[in-house]
Amino acid sequence: MHEIITLQLGRQSNYVAAHFWNAQESYFTYGQEDPSPVDHDIHWRAGIGADGSETYLPRTVVYDRKGGFGSLRKVNALYEAREEAHNAQSSAMDLPSSLWHGRTVVQRETPILPSAYTQSLDTGLPPTEPLTPATVRYWSDYSRVYYHPRSLIEVGDEPEVSATQGTANGTNGASSSASGAAAPAAPREYTWGDGETLFNELDREHDLLDRDMRPFIEEADQMQGFQVIANVDDSWGGFASRYLERMRDEYGKVDIWLWALQQPAGRLPREKRITRLANKARTLVEAYSQASLVIPLAVPPMPLKSVLPSTFDPSSYWHTAALLATAIETATLPSRLRKLGSGAAGQSGDSLAYLTDLLNATGKQTVANLQMSVVQPWKQVKKDARERREAAGYDEDDYGDGGGGGGNITKMDGDLQLPIDFAPRDESVVMAGRAGRGLRPKKPRMFGQSVVTRATPGDNEDGTDGDDEDDGQTESGAALDRREMMHRRFALKPVSQRYNVDLGFPLLDSFPYIYQQTSDSTTSIPVTTALATDRAVADRIQALRTTVTVGAPWAIGLEDREALGNDLAGMADAYHDGWSSGSDDGDDED
Template sequence: MATREILTLQFGHYTNYIGAHFWNTQELSFDYTGLKKTEVNHDILYREGENGKGETTYTPRLLLADLKGSLKTLPVSGGLPEESDPDHLEWENVDKVEEPAPQKNQYLVDIDSEGPAAAEKTYNFEEEVKTWTDFIYPRLHSRSVNVIKEYNHGDENEGFDIYNSGTALWKHDFGDTFSDNIRKYVEECDSMQGFQVNFDCIDGFSGMAMGCIEYLADEYTKPIVAYPIIPSYFPDNNPSTQEERDKSNLKDSTRLVNLALSLQALSEHATLFVPLCTSEKGWRKPGNPRSFEYINYNPQLYYHSSALLATAIDTLSQKYRHKSNIHTMSDICADMTGYGRKMAAASLGMPFALNESQYLIDFLNNTTKPIYTSLTPSCKIASDKLFQLITVRGIPESYLKAPLKEAKEQMNLPAYRCNSVKEMFELYFQASNFLSATNVTVCEQPFELKTPYPQFFSKDLNKYGFVASDSSQERIESCAVVAGYHNGNFMADTIEKVHREVSRIQFAKLHKFRQEGLEAADYKESLDKLAEFKDNYEDDFEL
């Protein structure tokens, strides 16, 4: 069977937090015993190689970008001895001058010495994590890490905060090197599915990512699934003086313009794009954090909020990584982007908290709340007239319904005729969503919550993530999750909110954008095209 490889690209500091959780999830789910049933084809995201010592390596098929000073303990080489490269010349008798390496936290020390055994220990990540490299478990390929040397991480005076700064960098040496690394990865693939591009869409990485996405669209006839991402919190969110308020408002406007330019460019060059944020509004301050029952997370900690988004991406991508599922990236994009509606919403229900003594049929029959929470900013997912792709993982078939002898009132429900979790969810969505089309994928395995995933779960859950009958003293090890892609007329409102808000910003006040080469005519054209894109969602809906 063909591998159906995917190349993942990550642009930006917050996105790399998400990436660290995402790749930790993959690596810590590997089974080296052969005793565990594996539902995911890991070769889709990973590649096998050989390092300079002749040892076999298995590393993410990944390219990431971040600013100088953001890597801390992670070497630019990715942490593994470099692979033999026919384009690489060996130099002898060369003296290396290196800065002293930053000190590793205890978790990184332990995984260097103990490997997976470190997952059994307890660490204070909330206090110790200062950057995404403080909790990343995998070692990366030598070409994976790409540092932008022109800007320093955390520099308030010369921040990498303008869309056009990113596009300018892409057009020079950085883009040449990055695209050459893309080519090397693509040439290794036998039957590539496409590209997954995750990027911070509120700073200079937005322009850099869009330069890359435009390059991918021109050079390769493969689907591009993009996740423009907004962090859950910014340090300037809580100003206390008028001067701080003025600076915060200016930064808000800058982030909003970067977002609007990104969405417009994505509407032209991406195959499917899904904005993500764990806060309700997303711009002009991220707003209130999205609420997840039985999870108590701190939205100011990137380590926390990024874990939720990583869980959503991991669950959503099960659809085209599952061994038994015939879906590909092309299928997902075709299903979700009819009528030119390239922008979709995402949702996450975590944990899917059945009571440990409750059957799924009773939970779905009695619940009056949505079983998922929107992760797309300023977006309320409609219940009618929509297309959606739903992935459910971790609900055992034994939780489906009571045996015939014990069924009692359950037998009066139409859902009692369902003989699988998949059938029952299909019936649930058929009854809950009027004039809608829903495709459901079910994975047997739950989402595993191994260290260093945050332990922000309620004590009311047992170790399997279900609601315990009495107060549980067990550490949660896994949980059931539901996630979805959703598209329909309701997306017009999200685009309208972006367009209305950004249209209030006078171009004359965008001094840094003008300095970086953005012309008034180009800015107006982008906003006009964004308004036109919204029209794709306002036609009459027909299934």
């Protein structure tokens, strides 16, 4: 089956994952429908409900703070009968041995009522009113799937609330509570160390990996790897770092992908912004040595008028998570496609291990960038990419040797420069103005890239559009030959793989209409993602290093600061031309 087990850490990650699971649920087909190209067994597990019926639930473990699950119950309708019987039996067994004969008083918290949307799902009726940022209070307010009781783990109280960060109304801190209530007093900013301490305390008491993850791992027939979605710029970064370390100790050869989410920090006071970047820097250094691939993600600066309409609300977790989930779900699509036979162009996928080898050229390039284009067919994506290159003054040769040798390697697949770039932009708060000091921009250098193009019915996505002679070669093979890949690696040439899937990204009634040229009648849209390792990663890592070690030395202790700076410099060095450099500032030129 090649199962993938997902780990969700933190509030923002659960908002993103809720959209991810809703999309997976939409791929199920019933009756006489054509089978989906998605292999559901990779992300879903079969089980038995309380009434003996078969269940199909996500292979995921979800961590959130107290109150973060909203109205979502740990024991849902599929298992509540069994749970009630167990509780009744336990009460009957406990009664005779009770040592307390006095009066008991039961105190219950005020329950959180489910949203109108989830109530309509429970009754099987169409939603009476559409979801809006004001009505989405928690990620469970738009979740369409059931979770196994073992999947939902509540850890600790709510330490992340501040006067500028809403939690009960689904906002990310850019606006106040929709209810108009006074904001609570802002506590201190919780840091990477707080998350590390929380994990260590819980792990000593329960052994989190054994209690929470192992049941899902042991029922997997042939596990493909782990997918971790985590906040990395707050206390969850420390929690995730220690969790990754435990996972790597137990499963040394299994692929682990970390989707490293970062909240917009541009509007925060400088001290808090630097603290968040310090949290992120420590998490990236730890994840670099533990994860197979790390993809830092942040919502790009607004506005993106060509892609996102004016109704897009950057202060709404529901909206920003939908944008991130579109990219994550599309970029990982090859890892869950059915194997429809050798050479089935556009229909067969590859494992996380293969994609890691594709992107990680030397074993040290474990940090990648993710870009996305929506609503545009592949022909338009290529045309726009060519125009952006010409506008920047780059020749095709600036991107390295992208042609020749392999059927899936073309110049047009090199460094697509798609309009939505999720690479975080706020590392350079200290180094701002570099371009304005007369330094010419460095030529792009791409090492490895995985491109996924998904089409909607009628888009004529057959891989040929009549204006590129390489297109016929691009679809001639379903996978890049591994021997050829190694030859190109030794020659320091880039490697690119494109997957063409006839399955648009689903726009469900739980998904906000945040994309141009869509309406309530649009059921799916074409999406293209480019997940790549390139030299731009080094520039951002060096900027982050300067910010947290030179521009704000108070953010990290002296001993840790030196070690952190050296580790970040080593990470950046892996992305220089030739994959080795003695320079410490990332300014080597061709």
